Amino acid sequence: MANADERAERGSESPFPPRRMAGRGSGWYRGDCHVHSTYSNGGELTPEQLSAGARAAGLDFIATTEHNTSAAHAAWGSHAEGLLVVLGQEVTTRTGHWLALGIDPGQVVDWRYGLRDDAIDRQLDQVRQAGGLCVAAHPHAPYPTGVFVYPYQKVDVVEVWNGLWASDLPWNADNEAVLAEWGRGLAADVHGGRWRPAMGNSDTHLEGQIGTPHTVVLAEELSADAVLAGIRAGRSWIAESAAIELSLTVSAGDRTAGIGERLRIGDEPALVRVDVRGVPSGTVSFHTDRGKAHREPLPGHGSGVVEWRTSAAESAFVRIEVRHSEGHMAALSNPIILS
Incomplete structure (x- = not known):
């Protein structure tokens, strides 16, 4: 059950998780920003099970990113004690997936388009207008619609490490390819004055996946706004586990x-x-x-x-x-x- 400060952050009757964890000041916080529950196809864990798994993995925050739906947003209010839950969505377009992090409660981002439709910019802008962050998800995922065809310049962050497709180890050739691609572009981006940070997430669907890997963020406090600001600024690193x-x-x-x-x-x-x-x-x-x-x-x-x-x-x-x-x-x- 949430404490009084947490209830005050979201309103005592709100079904949505609080946007801020009271009493958690500036520090390094560990979080997994690509997580699926039973509200996504292929997801086998309930929000309650995911929250327990996140705490066991040493995480301070997660993002709920169901495929093309906000239905899970209201399911997290009773499972967020001591765990910051950022509202989000995995947007599965025909030519690549991206994460909309920090969107409004109940907000749904359209996914019914591809590169040739010239429609993604409008959706990215809507997320940013809500204070959110746009992340290229698993750019080299081993299936047709999972490959991120859009230019990285359109997004704010690149998921260079995705744990779902890595078989027995949380690192594989697809991650290696994304890291090399991001790394090659980093020099030009730094020279141009705007570089896109890297992040890593588990893309959890099954038990035992959450937090492998995750992103460690320097934030002014444990809140959705502060965590997203830290990720946006690149004040972060990626860990295979909390043991590192x-x-x-x-x-x-x-x-x-x-x-x-x-x-x-x-x-x-x-x-x-x-x-x-x-x-x-x-x-x-x-x-x-x-x-x-x-x-x-x-x-x-x-x-x-x-x-x-x-x-x-x-x-x-x-x-x-x-x-x-x-x-x-x-x-x-x-x-x-x-x-």
Whole structure:
């Protein structure tokens, strides 16, 4: 049962979940923004089961993203205690799926179109007018309508890691292809002044999938608006599970920037520092606008600090990937911009 502050956030009689969790200030919050229940075809879990699974996976928030319906929005009000539930929808157009996150209660986004209909812009604008976020979902999904044909420039964020289609491991060749595609475009986007952050979600349909992977977001508070603002700004990284912890900073002189931020350093050398926990015998690689620039191993116990030096002349940005010894992804970050 929700506490008094949570009921006040949504109105005592509202069936919808609160938009804000009281008493949760600035911090890093873990969340899965692509989740399906029995309200979606293929979904086998009820909202109650999903909320329990989310808490067990160490999540602070989830987004309800049923296929082309808002019917589940009102089902979450009684299952949101201690868990922020962002209202959303998976919009399954004929030439790609996208996530509408942070839409109004009961809002339904039209999906009955394809690339040649020139209709997606109007739907994207409606989501943004509601304060929401538009995410390209599983761009290389292995079925015809799941492949995202629209230009990434139309959306706000790209789901580079989707857990549903990864078989026994939460990482596969389709995710690898999306990450490479997003990474290649990042240099041009940073140069152009507007880059699109990456995020990762489970695309849960079945038991045991939720939170694998998920996005870790720096937000001013645990609220829908603050979490979406953090994702929109790229102040986030992607984790395979809650067992993995990561921090990334770049410092020059007495100035330091974190993930999603910009560090103005001129000609000064910059120190990139990565702190990783939970990836035994893994590797950390540093990626810039010139591709993979550096790589170092992690110790066998899984916790380690790796440092690397660069400059704005050498690197327009720095992002990292952390992989298990077998090569599949454990965590990856959005960039820190250098200028």
